[in-house]
Amino acid sequence: MKPNITLIGMPSSGKSTIGVLLAKRLGYSFVDVDIVIQEQEGRLLKDIIAEEGMDGFLKAEERVNAGLDVKKSVIAPGGSVIYGAKAMAHLKEISEIVYLKMSYEEMEKRIGNIVDRGVALKPGYTLQDLYKERVPLYEAWADIVVDEEGCFRPGETVDKLRAIMEKKLAAEKKELDHMLNLLQNKQAAK
Numbered sequence: 001m002k003p004n005i006t007l008i009g010m011p012s013s014g015k016s017t018i019g020v021l022l023a024k025r026l027g028y029s030f031v032d033v034d035i036v037i038q039e040q041e042g043r044l045l046k047d048i049i050a051e052e053g054m055d056g057f058l059k060a061e062e063r064v065n066a067g068l069d070v071k072k073s074v075i076a077p078g079g080s081v082i083y084g085a086k087a088m089a090h091l092k093e094i095s096e097i098v099y100l101k102m103s104y105e106e107m108e109k110r111i112g113n114i115v116d117r118g119v120a121l122k123p124g125y126t127l128q129d130l131y132k133e134r135v136p137l138y139e140a141w142a143d144i145v146v147d148e149e150g151c152f153r154p155g156e157t158v159d160k161l162r163a164i165m166e167k168k169l170a171a172e173k174k175e176l177d178h179m180l181n182l183l184q185n186k187q188a189a190k
Contacts, residue, residue: 001168004028004095006075008082008138010131011119012110013100013148014157019076021158029070033077037064045078054122062087068094079119082137092141098161099142103149104131144168 005022007015016032023030034045041048041060049057062084065077068091075095081087091097108127111119121130139145146161 001165002093002095003071004073004075005165006077006091006095006097007100008077008097008141009079009100010102010107010134010138011079011114012107012112013079013102015076015079015100018100018157018161019074021155022161023074025158025162026074027072029073031068031070031073031075033061033065033068033075033081036068037061037078040064058083066090070094079134082134082141088141092143096143096165097141098144098146099138100157101138101145101147101149104128106148107131 007019009015020030037060038044048060058080061078061080065081065084065087114121144164146157148157
């Protein structure tokens with residue numbers, strides 16, 4: 001497995017909350033990329049969007065995500081990170097990409113004020129439009145999908161993700177052991 005875990009998903013899917021809990025359980029650092037963007041830009045996300053428009057915000061978001069240099073970290077980028085191909089290619093290279101999947105109804109229930117949240121909503125778009133556009137992108141980039149259906153507390157989602165990751169690690173170990181045995185048998189045959 002790769003040295004980091006990146007959580008992607010809709011606004012309000014719990015990337016930051018679940019990320020902190022997962023980082024604590026794994027002994028990793030936690031990186032909230034929205035905070036990194038605000039620190040580097042010296043202003044709030046909503047102010048970047050208001051002053052530079054959606055395109056300006058997306059450029060800043062892509063630049064920051066594409067430049068992350070961390071190890072043993074759980075990374076929580078904003079939900080719009082999937083619009084930046086350079087950022088996603090970099091995150092895919094340095095981390096396992098985990099998609100926190102949720103229904104539209106659950107997102108709508110959780111989301112709250114989209115302006116204060118700094119949601120990258122294109123002019124004329126509804127939340128439903130945003131959901132329909134992003135889901136295929138999240139699925140395309142994901143190494144692991146965690147369906148949050150039936151998870152009523154963040155800890156339940158973390159448990160679900162941890163079980164999936166442990167299963168994936170066991171499968172990778174089994175495959176590596178098999179390859180090692182093949183190499184050893186090949187060497188012994190010489």
